[in-house]
Amino acid sequence: MRPVVRLPGLTEKTSLAIPQYSCITRYTASFFSASPTNVYPMAPKRKRADMTEATFASPAMLDDYPSVKAYRLLEPGPVVLVSTLDTSQDEPKPNLMTIGFHMVIQHEDPPLFGVVIGPWDHSYAALKKTKECVIAVPTVDLMEKVVDIGNCSGEDVDKFEKFGLTPLKANRVGAPLVRECMANFECKVEDTKLVGKYNVWLLKVVRGWIDSEKRNQKTFHHKGDGTFVLDGETIDLQERMTKWKEYQD
Amino acid sequence: MRPVVRLPGLTEKTSLAIPQYSCITRYTASFFSASPTNVYPMAPKRKRADMTEATFASPAMLDDYPSVKAYRLLEPGPVVLVSTLDTSQDEPKPNLMTIGFHMVIQHEDPPLFGVVIGPWDHSYAALKKTKECVIAVPTVDLMEKVVDIGNCSGEDVDKFEKFGLTPLKANRVGAPLVRECMANFECKVEDTKLVGKYNVWLLKVVRGWIDSEKRNQKTFHHKGDGTFVLDGETIDLQERMTKWKEYQD
Secondary structure (H helix, E strand, O other): OOOOEOOOOOOOOOOEOOOOOOOOOOOOOOHHHOOHHHOOOOOOOOOHHHOOOOOOEOOOOOEEEOHHHOHHHHOOOOOEEEEEEEOOOOOOEEEEEEEOOEEEEEOOOOOEEEEEOOOOOOHHHHHHHHOEEEEEEOOHHHHHHHHHHOOOOOOOOOHHHHOOOOEEOOOOOOOOEEOOOOEEEEEEEEEOOOHHHHOEEEEEEEEEEEOHHHOOOOOEEEOOOOEEEEEEEEEEOHHHOOOOHHHOO | OOOOEOOOOOOOOOOEOOOOOOOOOOOOOOHHHOOHHHOOOOOOOOOHHHOOOOOOEOOOOOEEEOHHHOHHHHOOOOOEEEEEEEOOOOOOEEEEEEEOOEEEEEOOOOOEEEEEOOOOOOHHHHHHHHOEEEEEEOOHHHHHHHHHHOOOOOOOOOHHHHOOOOEEOOOOOOOOEEOOOOEEEEEEEEEOOOHHHHOEEEEEEEEEEEOHHHOOOOOEEEOOOOEEEEEEEEEEOHHHOOOOHHHOO
16 A cells, blocks of 8 residues: 655645655745755855745655665665756756666765766756755666656656656755655765766765665666666575675664 | 686697686786786886796687677676786785676776775775776676675685686786686776775776676676675666667667
């Protein structure tokens, strides 16, 4: 059974059940509704009147997932979505892209993740401006949507709307979480030294979320040529990992 | 049936059949036997008399694999081995390590790959000195060995010998290929800007090799906690990859 999505400002009695997650079709985001940690350092100052007031729905149906354990979902190399928020227009506009060029860089202090996003990607400008994004881990039920998201541009379409995906309000960044994904990691850009030459962004994971109902679903991996390999059998070799016991809790 | 391994200098008539690949137990490498492209730019000058003359066996049983297609094996995020050659002593010593923190950065011009290797890894010093390594992609038949390779140090053991793996002579780098792996990619360090702070090395893939008999075997992915997920079903979504047709040949 799908959990009930509660829109902000609605009491429990009047909360909306959204079984397909896709009936929140219009949304706008205001970064004035953000908490102090959620301000874009590079965003131009705007008057409140310029901004629409509606916001992304709350992620109340997701569970916290420690950002220091993000590597457990990212190291195996699944295809991921990157969510950004384009704040260059009066109405902030969320976008999505699909990537397979990414890696874990550091487990903790802080947890670091690397991604390749280039100027040919529509999300590049928003990432460059806001220095924030969300890395979302989809499972195989979303595979065709995820591929299609990677084959159109946010310049032409509203991808959340087109693909029936639900943006949820993140806690530490302006970019929305993707409700339908198994996990979401809120990220802030940590280092841009390799962006100019190689389009490599270093991201610090600042908050994690998981949909516990999807926790054990299969992720999928791009074989680089438009074919994808699904997760198969899981093998436990923890007893052999004698040097790395601290990463088994 | 296993292919016959021919040691250099032996004619076809006297070539050795090495069904388990593990009977070449002693090997030494001389970088004076290397081709001009195979000289370590940072290696100290030595007299030829200091060096042992034997070399790694030829990779004649492997097929060429275009380095510009390395992303097809690396993007899915398999656990890989990194082979290096420690040239700090009179007798060059090959070593192996296991990593899951890696990504494809660029398809071509040149093909680029990123890895995390830190000073806590014994291979770090050899990589720093020689600026070369081999990235080898193991399949599930090697899974336990690969995990054990990641849980001991080249400071204490000769990993090729301990794990019955066969070093083969690479073409463009001094570090040996790993005969038992499905694919081997010879790499030269392209950029070290992020090494000091994040231990991120950018590697240029300069030559690829494949064992065609292993081409379709499963690779495996680390879930970060000592459990591993094997490749499962492959799904062809090439028709949906409308933006990236050039990567489907």
